[in-house]
Amino acid sequence: MKAIWLPGVAVIGLAMAGAAQEGVMIGHDLSEEAAEGTKVFLAGSLPDLSIHLSEVGGKDLVKITTSLERPDLLLGVEDFTCRRLAKIGLLVARSSSEAAHLAPRFRPSDGRFVVPLLSPITLAFNQTWTWESAPADYDDLLWKEEYLDELILCEPQAMPGLWVGMIQRQHRLGHGDEMAFTWLRTLDARVSGYRSGTEDLLSTLQAGAEGSLAFLPYAELVAGSPGVSFRIPSSGMPVRGLGLALVSQDAGVRPAAERVFDALASREYALAISKSAHLVPAPRDDLPIDELSESVRLARTRLMPYDLAAAHPQRWFQRWRDDVEGWGRYYVDFDTVFYIIGSIGFLIFAFFVYRHLEVTEKNG
Numbered sequence: 001m002k003a004i005w006l007p008g009v010a011v012i013g014l015a016m017a018g019a020a021q022e023g024v025m026i027g028h029d030l031s032e033e034a035a036e037g038t039k040v041f042l043a044g045s046l047p048d049l050s051i052h053l054s055e056v057g058g059k060d061l062v063k064i065t066t067s068l069e070r071p072d073l074l075l076g077v078e079d080f081t082c083r084r085l086a087k088i089g090l091l092v093a094r095s096s097s098e099a100a101h102l103a104p105r106f107r108p109s110d111g112r113f114v115v116p117l118l119s120p121i122t123l124a125f126n127q128t129w130t131w132e133s134a135p136a137d138y139d140d141l142l143w144k145e146e147y148l149d150e151l152i153l154c155e156p157q158a159m160p161g162l163w164v165g166m167i168q169r170q171h172r173l174g175h176g177d178e179m180a181f182t183w184l185r186t187l188d189a190r191v192s193g194y195r196s197g198t199e200d201l202l203s204t205l206q207a208g209a210e211g212s213l214a215f216l217p218y219a220e221l222v223a224g225s226p227g228v229s230f231r232i233p234s235s236g237m238p239v240r241g242l243g244l245a246l247v248s249q250d251a252g253v254r255p256a257a258e259r260v261f262d263a264l265a266s267r268e269y270a271l272a273i274s275k276s277a278h279l280v281p282a283p284r285d286d287l288p289i290d291e292l293s294e295s296v297r298l299a300r301t302r303l304m305p306y307d308l309a310a311a312h313p314q315r316w317f318q319r320w321r322d323d324v325e326g327w328g329r330y331y332v333d334f335d336t337v338f339y340i341i342g343s344i345g346f347l348i349f350a351f352f353v354y355r356h357l358e359v360t361e362k363n364g
Contacts, residue, residue: 021050022256027064027071029057030242030277033223034076037276038264045263049256058158058197065090065247072247072257075264078160079115079241080313086112092246092253099265103283105308106241113245115308116265117273118280120218120237120299121162124230126205128212135213137234138166142186149192152204152211156317158197162215163320164311165238165304172305177316184324194325202228219278222295236304242279 028035035053042051054071056064061081064070074082074091085091086108093111100107106115125134128150141147156163166187170180192211195201198220205214206227218237221230244264246253263269270281271288274296280303281287281296289297 161240
């Protein structure tokens with residue numbers, strides 16, 4: 001009996017150890033610093049779980065969240081993308097006491113995702129400029145000649161927050177979509193080029209051969225990038241909302257995944273990641289502001305108004321591809337056309353008057 005019983009104890013012990021290390025997979029679109037900070041936080045908060053992070057940035061999230069090996073959660077995914085996934089039923093609602101502390105606009109009413117973190121985007125420049133000589137605001141990029149062909153940008157799909165922020169800025173100034181896209185076409189005429197991601201954009205800016213100005217994530221610039229400085233535009237910084245959601249599973253969402261969700265929606269995580277990765281916690285009623293770093297406190301006061309419900313990124317970005325990209329160089333405003341036509345007409349009229357007077361003088 002003794003020889004048989006001991007292996008049984010060992011088997012039971014191994015089973016308990018295996019249960020204590022239940023695995024949870026998080027699909028994330030975070031910077032390396034933020035991903036590492038998340039691992040450290042979860043290891044300390046939920047030591048009984050085996051939590052793995054897998055990068056999903058730039059990938060087809062519909063395909064990923066419907067595959068057999070789909071992640072349990074999404075973290076750091078653009079809030080616009082979370083909204084789209086929620087609409088087609090790929091995310092699961094979660095009633096979380098931690099998420100309830102977030103301001104209402106950062107927890108949509110259907111509860112299928114929340115936005116616990118914000119990543120502001122600001123103006124970066126290389127050693128061509130000083131803080132004083134760099135553009136003070138967005139309109140400087142359009143009207144000051146020294147910035148012509150100096151700006152390089154991420155395409156809208158790679159940095160949606162910037163483009164939505166610029167369009168909604170025009171809306172707050174009282175303009176509709178037509179004026180907003182006229183503004184973007186004017187900007188396109190002055191852009192040196194577009195890049196498909198922030199890493200490519202940063203390396204191009206550091207090299208300096210194709211441009212000396214760019215918009216980049218505030219968190220990366222605060223952390224320090226060689227040869228690159230930044231200035232917060234006077235109109236404020238557009239924001240990328242970093243979503244958190246539970247992914248729908250064939251067998252239902254596991255309690256372990258719900259525990260991870262609650263941990264990531266907590267004040268403690270927001271504080272930890274703001275310190276390790278310079279991300280800005282979304283407004284919440286239990287956040288001790290004095291515990292935030294100076295750079296994060298500054299960022300909170302300089303954010304552009306954020307309106308996820310009024311944003312239509314898919315429609316806007318399709319229009320950007322159709323009506324803006326590459327067209328700015330050939331777009332001329334009607335006032336300029338009429339001015340040119342009027343000037344030519346005046347010169348022709350003056351010529352005929354002169355000829356008439358000349359003929360009259362000869363015949364006289």
